[in-house]
Amino acid sequence: MMVRSLSIIFGFLALGDAVSYGLALPIPGNVIGMMLLTFSLCRGWVDLRSVKPAADLFVQNMAFFFVPPGVGLLLYLDLLSREWVPLVVAYVVSTVVVLGVVGWVTQKMERR
Amino acid sequence: MMGFFTSKAFSVFVTFFAFYVAQRIYQRFKFFWLNPVLLSILGLMAFLTLTGIPYEDYFQGGQIISFFLGPAVVALGVPLYVQMEEIRKRGRAIGVSMAVAAVVGVLSAAGTAALLGASLPVVASIAPKSVTTPIAMGIAEKIGGIPSLTAAIVIATGILGAVIGPGVLRLCGVRHPVAFGLAMGAASHGIGTARAVEEGEVQGAAGGLAICLNGIATAVVTPVLMKLIVLWVRP
Numbered sequence A: 001m002m003v004r005s006l007s008i009i010f011g012f013l014a015l016g017d018a019v020s021y022g023l024a025l026p027i028p029g030n031v032i033g034m035m036l037l038t039f040s041l042c043r044g045w046v047d048l049r050s051v052k053p054a055a056d057l058f059v060q061n062m063a064f065f066f067v068p069p070g071v072g073l074l075l076y077l078d079l080l081s082r083e084w085v086p087l088v089v090a091y092v093v094s095t096v097v098v099l100g101v102v103g104w105v106t107q108k109m110e111r112r
Numbered sequence B: 001m002m003g004f005f006t007s008k009a010f011s012v013f014v015t016f017f018a019f020y021v022a023q024r025i026y027q028r029f030k031f032f033w034l035n036p037v038l039l040s041i042l043g044l045m046a047f048l049t050l051t052g053i054p055y056e057d058y059f060q061g062g063q064i065i066s067f068f069l070g071p072a073v074v075a076l077g078v079p080l081y082v083q084m085e086e087i088r089k090r091g092r093a094i095g096v097s098m099a100v101a102a103v104v105g106v107l108s109a110a111g112t113a114a115l116l117g118a119s120l121p122v123v124a125s126i127a128p129k130s131v132t133t134p135i136a137m138g139i140a141e142k143i144g145g146i147p148s149l150t151a152a153i154v155i156a157t158g159i160l161g162a163v164i165g166p167g168v169l170r171l172c173g174v175r176h177p178v179a180f181g182l183a184m185g186a187a188s189h190g191i192g193t194a195r196a197v198e199e200g201e202v203q204g205a206a207g208g209l210a211i212c213l214n215g216i217a218t219a220v221v222t223p224v225l226m227k228l229i230v231l232w233v234r235p
Helices: A002-022 A029-043 A048-060 A067-111 B008-029 B036-051 B055-066 B069-075 B077-082 B084-089 B091-115 B120-126 B133-142 B147-171 B177-199 B201-233
Strands: none
Touching: A002 A029, A002 A048, A002 B069, A029 A048, A029 B069, A029 B077, A029 B133, A029 B201, A048 B069, A048 B077, A067 B008, A067 B036, A067 B055, A067 B091, A067 B120, A067 B147, A067 B177, B008 B036, B008 B055, B036 B055, B036 B147, B069 B077, B069 B133, B069 B177, B077 B084, B077 B201, B084 B091, B084 B201, B091 B120, B091 B177, B091 B201, B120 B147, B120 B201, B133 B147, B133 B201, B147 B177, B177 B201
């Protein structure tokens, strides 16, 4: 079951990459693969039970895959020590603003 | 001996081990600053610095783990499908909030950095900070940023959003599960979504949707917005 489900996920990833490269789109292959997978599930081309085992494994452990590139912050300690004020202020301000605005706008439109 | 510490297997092992320990600490104390991603990244940074293992050597093994970000993004298609009915009913609200998210995200990040006097490559690197790493790196490259710096900022944003997001949303009075998930996914991509998944299936699916839609919208609007910022802030 797991092997079938893994081949579906990697199949869509490869397909998404092929579409992204083939059409020279600015959108990366994994996002295209995700859209194609959702579309195929909606059309009934892919059965939910056949993808679920591997999909659950990936989704539930997604945070872990970010760790190695995160450690890469080490490479920018020099740049960060020079420009840390604008960087830190901009990223904190922007994160809070996006959270607030998106949450607020969505909830406002929901209540109408 | 150094050969052992710089082997791929060792890098993969320490990453798993650091994350396992971080998760145990988080589960034990449930204190939000002890986010397992943040803890394990800080732990590994300290470990590499103390042992003198170069990041390049560590990443030989590390990239085997981060490779799985690709299939993980594809796998988000599953919760997205499961929640399709829920999402369809709210098509308009979702469309509007994602367009707003892309514009506000880029303007607030790049605009603030530019106003505070950051150099142009740094401004371009921070512009796509709210979207998932592979999309953000692609955008940064297009607009003259430093893709690997973007990757680092994106992850820092993800951690910040995952840590403070639920609190900020509570303060803003956002209680609706779809609004919660969309905000977490739009502000802090996969790491925020991983946090939203903890709240429930609707929140997780909305987060996955936000990663996808906000990623596409940001890829479209960033080149234009960057031109405006460069014109206004630096004549």
